[in-house]
Amino acid sequence: MAPVSLRGLGKSYDGQEAVRGIDLEIAEHEFVVLVGPSGCGKSTTLRMIAGLETISSGELRIGDRVVNALPPGERDVAMVFQNYALYPHMTVGQNIAFGLRRRNLSRQQVREAVADAARLLEIEPLLKRRPGALSGGQRQRVAMGRAIVRRPKVFLFDEPLSNLDARLRTQMRTEIKRLHQEVPTTTIYVTHDQVEAMTMADRVVVMKDGAIEQVGPPLEVYRNPRTRFVAEFIGSPAMNFFDGRLVAEGDGLAFRMDAGPALTIPPERRAAYGPIVGEKLTLGLRPEALAIVPRGETPHLAATTRLVEPLGVETLVYFDAPGASGCARLSPDRAPRAGEPIALGLDPAMMHLIRPDTGAVVPWN
Amino acid sequence: MIEGRANRLGNIATYLVAIPIAGFFLVPIVWLVSLAIRTPQEIFFGASRFIPENPTLANFWQVLTGSGFLTYLGNGLKLSVLGAFGALIVAAPAAYAFSRFSFRGRGAAMMGILAVQMVSGLVILIPLYRYMAWLGLLETHLGVTAIYIAIGIPLTVWLVKNAFDAVPIVLDEAAAIDGYNRFETFWRVTLPLAAPGLASAFILNVIFNWSQFLVPFIMLTDDDQWPISVAIYNYAGSTTATTTHLLAAACLIAVVPAILAFMLLQRLIVSALTAGAVKG
Numbered sequence A: 001m002a003p004v005s006l007r008g009l010g011k012s013y014d015g016q017e018a019v020r021g022i023d024l025e026i027a028e029h030e031f032v033v034l035v036g037p038s039g040c041g042k043s044t045t046l047r048m049i050a051g052l053e054t055i056s057s058g059e060l061r062i063g064d065r066v067v068n069a070l071p072p073g074e075r076d077v078a079m080v081f082q083n084y085a086l087y088p089h090m091t092v093g094q095n096i097a098f099g100l101r102r103r104n105l106s107r108q109q110v111r112e113a114v115a116d117a118a119r120l121l122e123i124e125p126l127l128k129r130r131p132g133a134l135s136g137g138q139r140q141r142v143a144m145g146r147a148i149v150r151r152p153k154v155f156l157f158d159e160p161l162s163n164l165d166a167r168l169r170t171q172m173r174t175e176i177k178r179l180h181q182e183v184p185t186t187t188i189y190v191t192h193d194q195v196e197a198m199t200m201a202d203r204v205v206v207m208k209d210g211a212i213e214q215v216g217p218p219l220e221v222y223r224n225p226r227t228r229f230v231a232e233f234i235g236s237p238a239m240n241f242f243d244g245r246l247v248a249e250g251d252g253l254a255f256r257m258d259a260g261p262a263l264t265i266p267p268e269r270r271a272a273y274g275p276i277v278g279e280k281l282t283l284g285l286r287p288e289a290l291a292i293v294p295r296g297e298t299p300h301l302a303a304t305t306r307l308v309e310p311l312g313v314e315t316l317v318y319f320d321a322p323g324a325s326g327c328a329r330l331s332p333d334r335a336p337r338a339g340e341p342i343a344l345g346l347d348p349a350m351m352h353l354i355r356p357d358t359g360a361v362v363p364w365n
Numbered sequence B: 001m002i003e004g005r006a007n008r009l010g011n012i013a014t015y016l017v018a019i020p021i022a023g024f025f026l027v028p029i030v031w032l033v034s035l036a037i038r039t040p041q042e043i044f045f046g047a048s049r050f051i052p053e054n055p056t057l058a059n060f061w062q063v064l065t066g067s068g069f070l071t072y073l074g075n076g077l078k079l080s081v082l083g084a085f086g087a088l089i090v091a092a093p094a095a096y097a098f099s100r101f102s103f104r105g106r107g108a109a110m111m112g113i114l115a116v117q118m119v120s121g122l123v124i125l126i127p128l129y130r131y132m133a134w135l136g137l138l139e140t141h142l143g144v145t146a147i148y149i150a151i152g153i154p155l156t157v158w159l160v161k162n163a164f165d166a167v168p169i170v171l172d173e174a175a176a177i178d179g180y181n182r183f184e185t186f187w188r189v190t191l192p193l194a195a196p197g198l199a200s201a202f203i204l205n206v207i208f209n210w211s212q213f214l215v216p217f218i219m220l221t222d223d224d225q226w227p228i229s230v231a232i233y234n235y236a237g238s239t240t241a242t243t244t245h246l247l248a249a250a251c252l253i254a255v256v257p258a259i260l261a262f263m264l265l266q267r268l269i270v271s272a273l274t275a276g277a278v279k280g
């Protein structure tokens, strides 16, 4: 187990930058999730850490060693691949033992290590089988067994759950977290699924176009996204956006939507927002910042219900409003029917103001 | 409905093409069988008595026990197998490089190798003979084997490259992370997984070498060294119609190993297809 440090890490293919300027300090035992849309450079970053891709620029440290030039086998990392990459001609037991053969262990030690890993992952009955005779979930476990058995300094996961069905995916998610608690190895986990990122990470690293967009604990990133991209990518359903302008209102401030009500800015944000009065901005509100209010009361957004999705504990209401459409997260007993006109109150305490040109969220706290 | 009819039409078309082709190849073999089981007297009936009245296996027995036939079979087998083995050994590293490394001119080199394949052996026969004479390899099995290897390399490189391509690179990567260097990975992962493909290439080479005539014919004059193909040719040239039945039997025996090899090959190809890849 060791800390991992990425300093200005970059990768170019034929002059094309796939990843650039990645700065990231990962603490010992930490579980870090790289998340972002497909093609944003997550796998490339992970593969540079593994040693499967050469590093074009920057420095990579594992523990206190710079490992830029070390081959994968000498970096003491273990990796779980998306399609598991089990050796089809070996039994499960041989697959798990394969990485131990290099380590000058006695036969007895290898056997014990394999048995331990198999017990931890509950795959003991499978040890004599070939990967071809296993289900997707079982292969996933074997792949993890192969990683765990070596007790590496760092675990690397590249979208390990994306070939599983939804139920198994949820189950394996908790399983991986449980394993991390039992064997707290430094872990770097890549996924495009923000739910996986939110639920598993100690810290999430949101990536976009080959660079880091934001780093932080899941809730912190959820509550204080620094860019519109992060605001939109993290959280499901996605944040709602309304165009408008920040204006002075009496001795306070208000956000006046282009098509909709004006929203009074909470007093604690006045100082921060003061310098941008008069500018065109985008208002960001998560679905839970919207609620149904009695018509005629306070400023509200008049909308029409398009689609209602009851999820049990909550109901998602997709609506169309003048100039915008979005989604509100409502309590099931307050939910309207599809086609019904509704009045939506907006909670200014949960608002984000975004500069439309740069996509940056205006900081206030 | 419509699809069913189209299917049936497709089947009919397939048979219309396949039956003449099969006939084309089967007629001489059937004729050979007919001749091989005749007594010397019945040979003179020619095609008029297709199924002999007194069929006999004695011809086969006479050929197998007679003058040096087993030696010829043995020579043929030795040359074929050594040539195939050599071609595989020489082609495998090239195929691995083509499959796993990217380098400038890779595609051109692959095409170049294929182009060599298209040069007819006849065209280079005389220079090849002089070259072999210069090397002092005339009248030797070593020389014949070397030529077999050279002839077999292009196709073998392509076949073996395909076999390596079918082994997912992610397995190489997993092995690299597990601490194995490239050669160990090749030896323990890539090679075993490509084995069915390599075996197919090997057998195909054996079959081609087995049916080689020209190369051993010009290279070997000592009849102790002849493979079966050359021996039969000389046998046919030195005998009269009174031994046609024996010649037919000898030809059939010479064809059998090739057919067996083909059947083995078919099995291998099927098992290679059903062996199951990484995902599945």
Ligand SMILES: Nc1ncnc2c1ncn2[C@@H]1O[C@H](COP(=O)(O)OP(=O)(O)O)[C@@H](O)[C@H]1O
Binding pocket: A013, A018, A036, A037, A038, A039, A040, A041, A042, A043, A044, A045
């Ligand atoms: N071998 C390669 N050659 C050229 N470009 C590549 C190669 N591998 C990845 N890329 C490019 O790098 C970018 C990042 O890819 P990747 O790291 O696989 O994204 P992600 O894993 O986030 O989906 C993509 O634009 C992709 O096209």
Ligand SMILES: [Mg+2]
Binding pocket: A042, A043, A044, A159
């Ligand atoms: Mg990826």
